[in-house]
Amino acid sequence: MGLNTRWKFQRKLMYVFILLVWHLSSTHSAGYFPKLVDLAVLKPITSTSTCGETSSKYCQSLSRATSLQTCVEKTCKFDCCTNCGSARPVPIDLAQSSNKVRVTQDGDPRNGSIVRSFRFQGDSYIQPLRMPTINYVDPGFTISVWIKQKQGNKGTIISKDESIAPNFANVLQLVIQDYNLKFYYRPATGNASVASYTLLQSQSEKLQPDEWHLITVAVINKGLSYYIDGSGVRIGQKYGGDAEWQYEGLMQDILIYNKALTNREAIEAFTGVLPSVYVASHCRCPPTHPKINVAEPAKCLKNVEGDLDTVSRLKDTAHPIEFATDGDTLSFWLSEITQNATIDINLSYTGLQVFYVVLTFYGPVPGALKIQRSLDNGHTFQPWQYFAEDCKTSFNLDNNGPLNWPDSVNCVQYVKPLLSSSGVLTFQTEYPPPSGSNIPVRPFNQDCSNLYCSTRLLQFLKATHVKFDFYNHTLVQNPRHRYFGLQRILVTGR
Numbered sequence: 001m002g003l004n005t006r007w008k009f010q011r012k013l014m015y016v017f018i019l020l021v022w023h024l025s026s027t028h029s030a031g032y033f034p035k036l037v038d039l040a041v042l043k044p045i046t047s048t049s050t051c052g053e054t055s056s057k058y059c060q061s062l063s064r065a066t067s068l069q070t071c072v073e074k075t076c077k078f079d080c081c082t083n084c085g086s087a088r089p090v091p092i093d094l095a096q097s098s099n100k101v102r103v104t105q106d107g108d109p110r111n112g113s114i115v116r117s118f119r120f121q122g123d124s125y126i127q128p129l130r131m132p133t134i135n136y137v138d139p140g141f142t143i144s145v146w147i148k149q150k151q152g153n154k155g156t157i158i159s160k161d162e163s164i165a166p167n168f169a170n171v172l173q174l175v176i177q178d179y180n181l182k183f184y185y186r187p188a189t190g191n192a193s194v195a196s197y198t199l200l201q202s203q204s205e206k207l208q209p210d211e212w213h214l215i216t217v218a219v220i221n222k223g224l225s226y227y228i229d230g231s232g233v234r235i236g237q238k239y240g241g242d243a244e245w246q247y248e249g250l251m252q253d254i255l256i257y258n259k260a261l262t263n264r265e266a267i268e269a270f271t272g273v274l275p276s277v278y279v280a281s282h283c284r285c286p287p288t289h290p291k292i293n294v295a296e297p298a299k300c301l302k303n304v305e306g307d308l309d310t311v312s313r314l315k316d317t318a319h320p321i322e323f324a325t326d327g328d329t330l331s332f333w334l335s336e337i338t339q340n341a342t343i344d345i346n347l348s349y350t351g352l353q354v355f356y357v358v359l360t361f362y363g364p365v366p367g368a369l370k371i372q373r374s375l376d377n378g379h380t381f382q383p384w385q386y387f388a389e390d391c392k393t394s395f396n397l398d399n400n401g402p403l404n405w406p407d408s409v410n411c412v413q414y415v416k417p418l419l420s421s422s423g424v425l426t427f428q429t430e431y432p433p434p435s436g437s438n439i440p441v442r443p444f445n446q447d448c449s450n451l452y453c454s455t456r457l458l459q460f461l462k463a464t465h466v467k468f469d470f471y472n473h474t475l476v477q478n479p480r481h482r483y484f485g486l487q488r489i490l491v492t493g494r
């Protein structure tokens, strides 16, 4: 093992969850006047049409106009990424089929259980008889155990040592003392690597010896390729026995998973519920990248602070509607081949003021677009703005018709030439149109020259939900271009 791999090994090796001290901190907005933000980002969104429930073909759209004349065929199919999966990991209970050597099952149960726990004192250990096949490289493994450790004890949770080929001299030892966890590992050749984690102590001052805590340790290591095959594993003691490393106290639910659990799965193992995330919640992160990227929740990160290497939880053939509001402008929503589609965004609050609605399309803009808003949590909607290639034929409205009142609604005719992809439509509720445009200026009110005295305009800016109705298509020639697509929906307000 080279220096470089050893260094990586120590950084990537292990992450630890202590789930008793998990807090979901709620944030409350401070009392300052809010800045403009994207009100749509990560908000509940639905669409009447999204491709990919069954595999389908579409023609790719690019900014080059020629992308509309020739069809570069692509597949739309919703799936989790290959190494992600959606099934809950199933552990093996290591104590179930095991030799218990001077370990008695007469301890207090951990909180929430009625089964007696295992008591370790003096020279005592559990030797599991059944172990899953484990691949350190990927997907790694996870040890999960409830412990109530005796004060001052330096004890081995699990250890492994083998004297038989091909894995001989392959040593593994997980030690805990004062809630500092140390992981020793020695591959078949070379010196021991030691990874220390003081995380446990620093995570919470509430952690005390003589209390029950759930320890979950996930191990994954790209640099090594050894397998635990079931022999030579001990719980509670260093393999071969060594009083210095004897665990003393209670243990319960000693589980091993033949993969490194992801962060959400560690919580799932504790609570029974997989925490939900914005997009494709059932798709898990791959073990190599166990952490949801909060800024782009379809992506997963390593647990290494500052590591920007991400992988998607979804296959790149998936185009769910959340891709329009997930903060990632490279991902996009795609409808089926259809003549109309409706998208609904729940902004989740009442009384919000919306200043801009900006749509960035994948593929050409629809033939016509109606934006509606709700003021009553989505019960009723009223038109807010129309756009069309020709307002008369689509909506029987004038092109760029007059705005007589602060809350008048008109139809804006598209500015030509239309783009084959990445075209942007902007609805400005209050800001005047760009100079030189033939879109009329929205008046404030009689006897009023700014937003704050115009009660009708203030009311016009409000929305709890926004809805988009897309009709027909522009520019497209090939029938497999007859979809709607969005790279981003931005609803700017406060």
Ligand SMILES: *[C@@H]1O[C@H](CO)[C@@H](O)[C@H](O)[C@H]1NC(C)=O
Pocket: 111, 112
């Ligand atoms: C045991 O669990 C219950 C509910 O799960 C909780 O209310 C209680 O505080 C816990 N007790 C201890 C000692 O952690």
Ligand SMILES: *[C@@H]1O[C@H](CO)[C@@H](O)[C@H](O)[C@H]1NC(C)=O
Pocket: 190, 191
């Ligand atoms: C192991 O480490 C010791 C000292 O830390 C060193 O003297 C020895 O050469 C090392 N052995 C190998 C195989 O790297």
Ligand SMILES: *[C@@H]1O[C@H](CO)[C@@H](O)[C@H](O)[C@H]1NC(C)=O
Pocket: 338, 339, 340
């Ligand atoms: C949408 O299109 C379908 C056929 O593709 C049609 O039956 C339906 O009436 C249309 N809805 C609207 C609102 O135009």
Ligand SMILES: *[C@@H]1O[C@H](CO)[C@@H](O)[C@H](O)[C@H]1NC(C)=O
Pocket: 044, 346, 347, 348, 377, 378
């Ligand atoms: C809108 O979202 C909020 C929170 O995200 C939820 O409580 C509410 O029920 C949703 N309303 C509708 C109509 O879906």
Ligand SMILES: *[C@@H]1O[C@H](CO)[C@@H](O)[C@H](O)[C@H]1NC(C)=O
Pocket: 367, 368, 393, 394, 395, 471, 472
């Ligand atoms: C969509 O196209 C159909 C057929 O050309 C037309 O009858 C309908 O009015 C169009 N709808 C809109 C809103 O433009």
